[in-house]
Amino acid sequence: MKHPFKKTLVLAMCALSLVEISCSSDDGPGEPAVGNAPPIELDCDLFLEDLILTDNPDAPIDYIISCHAVVKGKLTIEPGVVIHFAKDARLRFHEPSSIHAVGTADKPIVMTGTESNPGWWEGILFLSRDNTNIMEYVDISYSGGQTYNGHGHASVVVYSDGALTMNNSTISHSEETAFEARGNSARVNIENNTFSNNGQPLIMNVFNAHKVSATNDFSDNTLDRVFLISDSGAIGEAVTWQNINVPYRAMGVLSVGTNGSITIQPGVELEMAPGSGFKSIDGGLKIVGTEALPIIIRGQFSGPGSWRGIFMNSLHPINEIGFAQISDAGENPDADEGAVELWYNAKLFIHDTDFKDLGACAVYGKLQAGQSENPNYSSSNLSFTNTACTVLFEQ
Secondary structure (H helix, E strand, O other): OOOHHHHHHHHHHHHHHHHHHOOOOOOOOOOOOOOOOOOOOOOHEEEEEEHHHHHOOOOOOOEOOOOOEEEEEEEEEEOOOEEEHHHHHOOEEEEEEEEEEEEEOOOOOOEEEOOOOOOOOOOEEEEEOOOOOOOEEEEEEOOOOOOOOOOOOEEEEEOOEEEEEOOOOOOOOOOOOOEEEEEOOOOEEOOEEEEEEEEEEEEEHHHHHHHHHOOOOOOOOEEEEEEOOOOOOOOOOOOEEEEOOOOOOOOOOEEEOOEEEEEEEEOOOEOOOOOOOEEEEOOEEEOOOOOOOOOOEOOOOOOOEEEOOEEEEOOOOOOOOEEEEEOHHHHOOOOOOOOEEOOOOOOOOEEEEEOOOOOOEEEEOOOOOOOOOOEEEEEEEEEEOOOOOEEEOOO
């Protein structure tokens, strides 16, 4: 068996030999000058075992990757390393691989293309489930040419139940999406990152929406939206959606189940795609802004019936909507009878909320036989503009 550091030693010796050549007093006119050492081109086979990439201070570019690299060992990238990727090159982390790419504020790790064209290189895919996977102080640019399992182009993809922590990093000039984690089992943490000059910054499964930290900057992209994808299952834990600096766009029905709850911070703006909505079955929903920072829930497209609405069948104690602006709901008035719809005896305190441009009632509720009101519903200070009806409870 090969020693795990053998390839690191080979690369380090190559780098040292370049330094020795550039510093020699016998350098000829055709040899590199100090500070202009050529990069090392990495063979794809190197990534099948543990590998450490080190910074050569005499090389403006430390390494070039020109292949479809399948990573199966531990890849360690040290501070200051600069890697250029050739056209359509990529890194794909398969089991049992891992990554430890930790730069510093003064010596970030740079991963970019040999040409400054969005989508020039494919990007980085994580199939690895190693919880130690980390990228910190890493600048990634001009990638996103990859597609995987029929999804769109993205620079960094955490697939299925892959894992990655990314902090203090930058993803820019992606062909389409900067960062994508569609799987509801993906384990991701992203804090203090900058996503700029991409098609769009982030696609995240709704199960990880609470991992989208307000410390990230998602501005200055073609479409400044953080997409929340819901495909199956219901949230079963207490989570909080943070007030990030761009709107979320909900895609699909966002479900909350037993033992689950969603608290939405003041100032959050939710843009609801057609067919999307909230559905709480025995879960909790707390959508409470402030007078200065209302929560805005509106359609992707303006006008009555752009999205479904908020359905609640729950006695959860946190159920509350307040200091909110809800518009454009009531996509199918026969099924979605209220922008906020309450099943029998569902609990809700709603207050200081403006309803506008609805294809259905603002609040609609079901009553059991013999009931004249829902004993678990209360409201105050609601306003209505262009709604099919205001508040209606019926048997």
